[in-house]
Amino acid sequence: MLISAPDSHACQSINLVRREKKMKPGLTAQAETKWRTAAQEHVYGRRLLEALRPTGGAPAGPRAVKEAADSALALTARGQSRWSRAILLGRCRPRRKLLLKAGGRIRRGRRHPRPSAPVPQQQVSPELRGKKVKDRLRVLGRLVPGCRKLSASGLLEEAADYVAALEMQVKTMRALTEALSAASLSAGATGEPGS
Amino acid sequence: MEPGGSSGVGSGNSGTYTPEIAESLRFEEEIQSLIHQSFDGSSAAGGSFTALLGLPANQAVELLHHPGPGEPPASAASSSPTAGDLWRLRLGEHHAATDALRLPFGGSSTFVERAARFSVFATDDSPASSSGGGLSPGLKAEPPDSDSPPTLPAPAGRPRRPSKRKECEKSKAKAVAKKSKSAEENTSAVKPAAEENTSGDKLPYVHVRARRGQATDSHSLAERARREKINARMKLLQDLVPGCSKITGTALVLDEIINHVQSLQRQVEFLSMKLAAVNPRIDFSGLDHILSAECGPLAVGSGCGGGASGTAMWASDTAASTGGIRRMPPPQQIWHLDLVHPQQSSTVWENNGAAHPHFLLSPAISLVGYDPAGSVPLNSNQLKMEL
Numbered sequence: 001m002l003i004s005a006p007d008s009h010a011c012q013s014i015n016l017v018r019r020e021k022k023m024k025p026g027l028t029a030q031a032e033t034k035w036r037t038a039a040q041e042h043v044y045g046r047r048l049l050e051a052l053r054p055t056g057g058a059p060a061g062p063r064a065v066k067e068a069a070d071s072a073l074a075l076t077a078r079g080q081s082r083w084s085r086a087i088l089l090g091r092c093r094p095r096r097k098l099l100l101k102a103g104g105r106i107r108r109g110r111r112h113p114r115p116s117a118p119v120p121q122q123q124v125s126p127e128l129r130g131k132k133v134k135d136r137l138r139v140l141g142r143l144v145p146g147c148r149k150l151s152a153s154g155l156l157e158e159a160a161d162y163v164a165a166l167e168m169q170v171k172t173m174r175a176l177t178e179a180l181s182a183a184s185l186s187a188g189a190t191g192e193p194g195s
Numbered sequence: 196m197e198p199g200g201s202s203g204v205g206s207g208n209s210g211t212y213t214p215e216i217a218e219s220l221r222f223e224e225e226i227q228s229l230i231h232q233s234f235d236g237s238s239a240a241g242g243s244f245t246a247l248l249g250l251p252a253n254q255a256v257e258l259l260h261h262p263g264p265g266e267p268p269a270s271a272a273s274s275s276p277t278a279g280d281l282w283r284l285r286l287g288e289h290h291a292a293t294d295a296l297r298l299p300f301g302g303s304s305t306f307v308e309r310a311a312r313f314s315v316f317a318t319d320d321s322p323a324s325s326s327g328g329g330l331s332p333g334l335k336a337e338p339p340d341s342d343s344p345p346t347l348p349a350p351a352g353r354p355r356r357p358s359k360r361k362e363c364e365k366s367k368a369k370a371v372a373k374k375s376k377s378a379e380e381n382t383s384a385v386k387p388a389a390e391e392n393t394s395g396d397k398l399p400y401v402h403v404r405a406r407r408g409q410a411t412d413s414h415s416l417a418e419r420a421r422r423e424k425i426n427a428r429m430k431l432l433q434d435l436v437p438g439c440s441k442i443t444g445t446a447l448v449l450d451e452i453i454n455h456v457q458s459l460q461r462q463v464e465f466l467s468m469k470l471a472a473v474n475p476r477i478d479f480s481g482l483d484h485i486l487s488a489e490c491g492p493l494a495v496g497s498g499c500g501g502g503a504s505g506t507a508m509w510a511s512d513t514a515a516s517t518g519g520i521r522r523m524p525p526p527q528q529i530w531h532l533d534l535v536h537p538q539q540s541s542t543v544w545e546n547n548g549a550a551h552p553h554f555l556l557s558p559a560i561s562l563v564g565y566d567p568a569g570s571v572p573l574n575s576n577q578l579k580m581e582l
Contacts, residue, residue: 065474066467136449143456153421156428159452163435166459173466180473 045172047072067091073169081161082154086146 048069070087077084137155141148144162147155409415433439433448436455442448 063467065471066464069463069467069470130446132446133449136446136453139453140449140456143453143460153425153428156425156432159456160428160432160435163432163452163456163459166456166463170459170462170466173463173470177466177469177473180470184473 044072044076044168045176047075048172048176069169069173073165077161077165081165082147082150082158083145083162084165090145 071091074084074087079085079088137152140159141150141155144155144158147158150158409419429445429448432452433442436452439448439451442451
């Protein structure tokens, strides 16, 4: 029910995703502005509601709700980020790896990082090869979906986008639940004296 | 009548090749594509570009080494594809190949000797001469990988000349390469020349600039570019995550970021649990109406059956601190799902306010209590404003 709806969404939107991946050049520095607009909240809210609709009959498990929310979020990202593609294609199994890899290359056109020679560094964060930093980068890669084997720069970019998207998701979901609960309360209240 | 490029070919100076160098860099790819396209359909007609390339190598090399001023058009048309010819053919394609071809052979002998030398270098692959030879291994990789081996000397003679010019213009080429961010290959190719070039900081690169006292070979340049990119992204993340700007040190910042991401994910889970609990009580056909700014509340009211007490207890847990929530908060709050039409929501409020006057009191009360512990959603802000 709930899972099937995002599934159809995802499979339908894969073509859209592929087209848009080729169009968009890059993702840097857009993370905040892109996700903080109210318009995105609307878009996401609507998508979420649409995704939640079919569960009217049977009781929906919270896990299914969460997955629907994440899929809706990934849809709203329009497939420009690696994590969104990972989420969407995680539901729809067969084409997953191919599209993920293709999407990454087409979109950014970046080359795979060369093996770095030990060079004296004078930059801001000289710890880029430190153990702690590497461990944390690995943990971050596990947290962000679809970013396990990613270079540091790509990972940081995905993480920025993901954090912005998550914040918007939390905001919208909170508003939605409050509104819905309010509606159900009032409806229940009016229903009782009325019936 | 000769075009300007031909005079440059004759003189052999580097300066006059300037307009053609950038083109030559593109020519090689185009040439290859053309080779593949029309290799079969090569005709011996004069003026046909492909005819030049269809010629087997030995004839081409012969023509290179033994120039003749008055060559018959047939052989001239099928002579070797020199770079100068190709340039001229690109520039003025209406020119007959014969005219173009007669030039280098009718020109100065020094040019021909140089061409001969280059073809020798192509086969030997030894950096005998100046950096022109040093550049040749790198450049040679570009065109001939698709060419068939017998035609190797002839087309190899082609890149030699552009490589020679390229050496003089290597700085610009390198800037171009850096700009397109395909720096790795080109920098490795022009590596020996790059050192003398970048140390003096004469030429500003688009992305990376060699600072004073820093290593300037191509490896460290790429390294520096990568590091700066990573630092820029770290800064972005720091701005995004609250409370990270004060922290110094990459590891701690990353710690904060990880914590933030985990907390956000946990919040999403929690909210989804809430939403799942609220869900079965809502009639979604009613919500459909609500979203399109129709007379929603009635549909919502009709859809809800029993379980009102359950929802009431639930709402008191989740919504806010005041117990006043349990008292009929108006269904108008549902309107704020439809954030696209805030004006309509206000009108509906008025309508419903006329119908149910007692509801007007409760919004004021419940609004105060509705402030959630965390962030204040956009909806409640609008509510307050419109009241």
